[in-house]
Amino acid sequence: MHVHIVIQEELFDLKKESDALIKASGDAGALVLFQGMVREFDQAVQLEKMMLEHFPGVTEKEITRIILKAKQKWDIAGCRVIHRVGAFYADDPIVLLMVTAKHRLHAFLAAEYIMDYLKTEAPFWKKEFLQDGENYWVAAKKSDQEILARWQEPDSE
Amino acid sequence: MITITYFGNLKDQLQCSEETIAWESGDTESLLTMLRERGALWAQALAPENIFRVVVNEEITFSVTEIVSGDRVALLPPVTGG
Numbered sequence: 001m002h003v004h005i006v007i008q009e010e011l012f013d014l015k016k017e018s019d020a021l022i023k024a025s026g027d028a029g030a031l032v033l034f035q036g037m038v039r040e041f042d043q044a045v046q047l048e049k050m051m052l053e054h055f056p057g058v059t060e061k062e063i064t065r066i067i068l069k070a071k072q073k074w075d076i077a078g079c080r081v082i083h084r085v086g087a088f089y090a091d092d093p094i095v096l097l098m099v100t101a102k103h104r105l106h107a108f109l110a111a112e113y114i115m116d117y118l119k120t121e122a123p124f125w126k127k128e129f130l131q132d133g134e135n136y137w138v139a140a141k142k143s144d145q146e147i148l149a150r151w152q153e154p155d156s157e
Numbered sequence: 158m159i160t161i162t163y164f165g166n167l168k169d170q171l172q173c174s175e176e177t178i179a180w181e182s183g184d185t186e187s188l189l190t191m192l193r194e195r196g197a198l199w200a201q202a203l204a205p206e207n208i209f210r211v212v213v214n215e216e217i218t219f220s221v222t223e224i225v226s227g228d229r230v231a232l233l234p235p236v237t238g239g
Binding site for chain 2: 036052053054055057058061062083094095115118119120121122123124125126137138139140141
């Protein structure tokens with residue numbers, strides 16, 4: 001399986017990244033691509049900017065672990081994660097996750113699984129700066145944790 | 158000696174991003190106990206009910222883990238990426 005993880009400040013290029021993944025994936029019939037962007041109105045006051053920081057080295061290791069866990073569940077051919085850090089404004093792309101597989105269902109499910117765990121286990125922290133001057137670290141959402149329940153299997157693995 | 162790095166809101170709350178402390182032997186639990194004994198601010202920030210993770214030498218620990226002199230420890234508040 002082709003795995004490629006990059007944490008960078010620069011903007012990524014969807015076409016370039018997806019072409020590289022398809023090329024590295026061999027005989028894949030499906031590509032699922034997810035891009036996350038900065039939301040402007042998550043609270044009453046409009047967002048001025050957002051800062052995202054991470055734990056270099058450990059972040060890449062954790063995302064790799066999550067991808068390998070997904071590989072045990074679905075037959076995926078390749079996975080690329082480009083996660084940006086630094087300062088962001090409304091609509092800025094933050095994360096690009098792409099999964100290739102022979103069949104679309106595997107690509108869809110693996111992409112959702114990797115994204116759900118990335119949000120709850122990869123060491124990234126967001127700090128939001130509002131237009132009224134207030135700033136705070138974004139608290140972890142209980143809903144993100146609850147979403148993980150959908151991957152729990154009733155029988156022991 | 159061990160080095161401790163603090164991330165996210167822990168860094169701001171504790172007004173500390175990295176420190177080096179004397180260390181003979183112990184584990185992740187005894188380190189947390191020691192840090193909580195520094196005072197109300199530390200006890201509150203590192204309260205057991207706040208879910209945060211301890212990293213030892215770039216490995217996230219999911220259970221009590223031994224720490225030896227020379228190790229690099231990091232304390233991670235709940236993550237909010239993606």
